[in-house]
Amino acid sequence: MNEMKFEVAFMPKEIKTTHPQVCVLVDVLRATSAIVTMFEKGCSEIILTEDELKTLSERADYLQDGTLVCAEEHDGSISPHAQFSPSLSSIRSMGMAGKRVVMRTTNGTLAGLTLWNSGIEEILIGSLHNAKAVMEKAVSRAIELKGSVTIVCAGRENGQIAALDDVYCAGVLLQYGEEAARAQNLVPLWKDSAKISRHLLSIYPNKVLAFEDSGSGETMRRIDCIEDIGLSTEENISTCVPEVYFSKEDGIKVKNSNGVMAK
Incomplete structure (x- = not known):
């Protein structure tokens, strides 16, 4: 039987660009969960930026x-130049x-921009929500590419340290991914990084406790967004699969690959 290789990059800077791969970007508390939620709310497209005022x-x-x-x-609080932050509770309303x-x-x-600028062109947005x-889409796309699947963790402190x-x-x-393969x-062929992530599941009795124990969970408590911890653990509530791509007009964007993007 043929194999499908899975690995995890604990920070974007760990990504290797030497072989065909589909990357699934994860910033579960909260950016990638927020992106999925926004598309579920009918958002047409998302422009990724390093500076919203400049854009x-x-x-x-x-x-x-x-x-x-x-x-x-x-610190995770809303920017004074924004209508809302990536708080899941605020987006849902x-x-x-x-x-x-x-x-x-x-x-x-930042992780999405880093991946694209490093030459990775197959980037899907992942969370527990989807x-x-x-x-399923990552495995299907990897088969087409004759490549592998890499889950890329956004990390903390501008992607410089791993995030639990x-x-x-x-x-x-x-x-x-194993089920889909x-x-x-x-x-499924698990690289050591994938084995580490899989073994982590046995340490915590449930997702909420794991997220509460993380540095991101501490941030949510500090900025009074505790509700986002529980919301981010909701699993398979969406079939939306956002995908990163490049537009000459708008730069790096995200679209819902399972739907039709508004023109």
Whole structure:
């Protein structure tokens, strides 16, 4: 039988670009969970940026067509230049059907930009919300590429250190990756990094305790967004599979590959 290789990059800077691969980007608390949630709310597209003010100044049409800004400060609180932060509880109460969103977060959007700029062109957005759907698509795309699947954790402190919540989420995603691979008559081949993530699942009795124990969980408590911890652990509530791509007009964007993006 053929094999499907799975590995985990605990930080974006660990990614290797020497072989064909599909990358599943994870920043479970909160950027990638927020992206999935925004598409579930009907968002048309998401522009990833390192500087929301610069992006808005370069695109006057964004100010005129109702484009929303989702951005946070380094401590996780909402940016003064944004309508909302990547807080899952706030996003769920917003109306954003058909809206474009300009998005900047401390780790998640930076990780997406880092991956794309390193030459990775197959980037899917993963979270617990879309765990099954994203891993089925990742395995299917990897088969087409004759490549492997790498789960890339956004990490913390601008992607410079590993994040417990991301690595735990990667372990859950790998379970669905195994199911998807076996459904295609492929034998999963676990690299050591994938084994570490899978073993982490046995340390905590449930996802909420794992996320509460993480540095990201501590941040949520500090900025009074405790509700986001529980919301981020909700599993398979979406079949949305966001995908990163490049547009000459807008730069690096995210679209819902399971739907039709508004023009």
